[in-house]
Amino acid sequence: MAGPNSLYGPLDPAPDAGYVDAPPRMGFFTDTSVCIGCKACEVACKEWNLIPDDGFNLLGTSYDNTGGLTANSWRHVAFIEQPAADRGGATDTPGAFAGLPVGPPASAQTAAIGAGTPQDTGTQPGVDALAATGTSQFLGMPGSDLPGRTMDAPRTDFRWLMMSNVCKHCTHAACLDVCPTGALFRTEFGTVVVQEDICNGCGYCIPACPYGVIDQRKEDGRAWKCTLCYDRIGDGLTPACAKACPTQSIQYGELDELRSRAAHRLEKLQEQGETSARLYGHDPADGVGGDGAFFLLLDEPEVYGLPPDPVVTTKDLPDMWKRAGLAALTMVAATVAAFAGRRR
Structure with missing residues (x-):
């Protein structure tokens, strides 16, 4: 768990959690510009982690069949159907998306x-x-x-944006701060994992997550989410989703190297005219201290259902505890003074 003083500045989460000589922090870089929506990552995640099947019913509003991250969908490929009008132009504007990644x-x-x-x-x-x-x-x-x-x-009046969403493995993870049993823990790779045999189903971690990632399974009430294939990466293997991705939209590796690679990719896209391309979750100075799983997006985060300015929900806990302590001391002092006055 991150210490209270580390909530406000840069943090290397594994050493902060007590790991001595921790290995490099590992993570995901998801380049949405080359995602083709095949959902191979969803299938691979389910197969490797033995996740129950889910999402066989079409939503009625999209070709997407899972709809979002849940206890039974740790990877979710979002399909965003975007006509030209959603980018400020008139409907069916000829050439609105000409030259953009498809x-x-x-x-x-x-x-x-x-x-x-x-x-x-x-x-x-x-x-x-x-x-x-x-x-x-x-x-x-x-x-x-x-x-x-x-x-x-290609059509130039309409495009589909696709993004394989996943747990962000936050640098400052609020879910860790609120878990009362230690079911959530920080690994030596800087990732965040739920131990299902320790989780008591209290659900505190669910509202604590600024991304709405964690979910409870209806059958037993326990919390579930992506583990970044902790059992695989400990053996030097690539996480199942990244291994299955046919376009290398999902890239796994040392986080510092991924950030450098992402910056280079962003520069290339912007040189090609994709001025709306941006990185999301890569900045250690953001509200969660940077994410262990970050993204290259082709539009605003809100278009993909992501919060524009995520903030660790427990950032005010240190001040809250201080104020609660001061309030308790004040009450004790007032009580002692009252009894002392009565004795006189």
């Missing part, structure tokens, strides 16, 4: 798989024909065009 183009084979619609008569266009014409659209769902994935030219 992910890698679909192969002819992928296009062939997606080219069937409910109106088809049972025959699928051949892969060879598609490759020859080079003009077929990649249809993400039957009868629906996945924006930006045409093989001839």
Whole structure:
């Protein structure tokens, strides 16, 4: 647990938690500009951590089937459908998203798989024909065009933003401060892990998290979240989600090196005209002391459902305890004075 004096300045969380000769801090850098929404990270996370299945019902408002981070979804790939009007332009503004990142183009084979619609008569266009014409659209769902994935030219009036969200493994983790049983602990890699066999289901950590990451499982009431595959990284392995990511949108490694890599990637995107690109959670001077899992976004954090200025919710605890102590001493002094007065 972070000491009270460390809540206001830079912190190396593992040594602060008592680890001597701690290894480098490890974390995630998620580059949303190359996320294709495949949800391989969600599947890999579930398979490795034996997380119960969840999210088989479509939400009705998106192709997303999980909707958010929960006790049974430790990784969540958000689908944000963004028309040009949401960027300040008129609806269907030609060229509003021209040149902006839309992910890698679909192969002819992928296009062939997606080219069937409910109106088809049972025959699928051949892969060879598609490759020859080079003009077929990649249809993400039957009868629906996945924006930006045409093989001839991308759409420029609409785009999908995709982001694989996860626990941020905060430098100043409020969930650690409020846990009464020690179920939440800081690892030697600087990450934050819940020990399910110690969690008593009190739920204090849930409102303490500034990102709304932690959730209770309905079956037993205990809290669950991403562990950054603590059992894997301790053996020198890559976390399951990063291992499964086909585009390297999720990158795992030493946090300082990831921050340097992210700054270089941001610079390249801005040089290419993506002026709205920004890093989120990388700054040690922010309200949580920087995150162990940070992101490159293509729009405002709110667009992705992230708080714009997260603040560790327990930052005022030291002052609160001081004030409570002073109030208690004042009451004791007043009580003693009252009894002394009565005796006289």
